[in-house]
Amino acid sequence: MAVRARARLEIRKMRPDDLEEVMVIEREAFRHPWSLELFRRELEHDWSTILVGVEPLTSAPGKGSERIVAFLIFWLVHDEVHILNVAVAPEHRRKGIARILMAECEKRAHQANAALMTLEVRRSNQAALDLYREFDYRAVGVRPNYYVDEGEDAIVMVKELKRES
Numbered sequence: 001m002a003v004r005a006r007a008r009l010e011i012r013k014m015r016p017d018d019l020e021e022v023m024v025i026e027r028e029a030f031r032h033p034w035s036l037e038l039f040r041r042e043l044e045h046d047w048s049t050i051l052v053g054v055e056p057l058t059s060a061p062g063k064g065s066e067r068i069v070a071f072l073i074f075w076l077v078h079d080e081v082h083i084l085n086v087a088v089a090p091e092h093r094r095k096g097i098a099r100i101l102m103a104e105c106e107k108r109a110h111q112a113n114a115a116l117m118t119l120e121v122r123r124s125n126q127a128a129l130d131l132y133r134e135f136d137y138r139a140v141g142v143r144p145n146y147y148v149d150e151g152e153d154a155i156v157m158v159k160e161l162k163r164e165s
C-alpha cells in the first residue's frame with residue numbers, strides 16, 4: 001500500500017474549538033451533513049474519538065497556526081471499533097490523507113486490543129469503497145434503504161484484527 005509522503009500532516013484528537021472548521025469539511029463532503037450539535041455531543045461521549053488531520057501553517061503555537069483538512073470519527077465499544085465517518089476537504093483529496101487517518105484509527109484499535117473493525121458505506125460511494133477495500137475490509141451484508149434521505153443501501157464492511165493474546 002503506497003503511503004505518499006505527507007510530512008506536514010499531523011493527526012490529533014478534535015477539540016471543541018475545532019468545531020467550526022470540521023463543520024466546513026462535513027458540509028462540503030456530505031449532501032446530508034451532521035449538525036454542529038451532533039458533533040458537539042460526539043465530543044462528549046467517552047466511547048467516541050474524532051481524529052483530525054491538520055496541516056501546520058506557521059511554527060507558532062495556537063489557533064490560526066494550522067488548518068484542519070480531514071477528520072475521522074470512530075467508536076470503541078467493547079472489542080469493536082466502528083468507523084462512523086471519514087472526510088477530507090475537497091482540495092486535499094487524492095493525496096493519501098484518508099489513508100493516513102484510516103491507518104491511525106487501526107493503530108488505535110490495535111492498542112485498545114480490539115478484535116473487529118466495522119463500518120457502513122453507501123453503495124454508490126466508489127471512492128470510499130476503494131479506500132476500505134485497500135485496507136482489506138470485506139463486504140458482509142447490505143442494509144436496504146439504510147440512508148433514508150435517498151433510500152440508498154448501505155454496504156456493511158468488516159475487518160478482523162489480530163489480537164495480542
Ligand SMILES: CC(C)(COP(=O)(O)OP(=O)(O)OC[C@H]1O[C@@H](n2cnc3c(N)ncnc32)[C@H](O)[C@@H]1OP(=O)(O)O)[C@@H](O)C(=O)NCCC(=O)NCCS
Nearest residue numbers: 029085086087088093094095096097098099127128130131
Ligand atoms: C472518500 C474520501 C474520504 C477519500 O479521501 P482521500 O484523502 O482523497 O483518499 P486517499 O487519497 O487517502 O486515497 C486512498 C485510496 O482510496 C481510493 N480512492 C480515494 N478517492 C478515490 C476516488 N475519488 N475514486 C476512486 N478511488 C478513490 C483509492 O484507492 C486511493 O488510492 P490511490 O489514490 O493510490 O488510487 C474522500 O473522497 C471524501 O472525503 N469523500 C466525501 C466524504 C465521504 O464519502 N466519506 C466516506 C463515507 S463515510
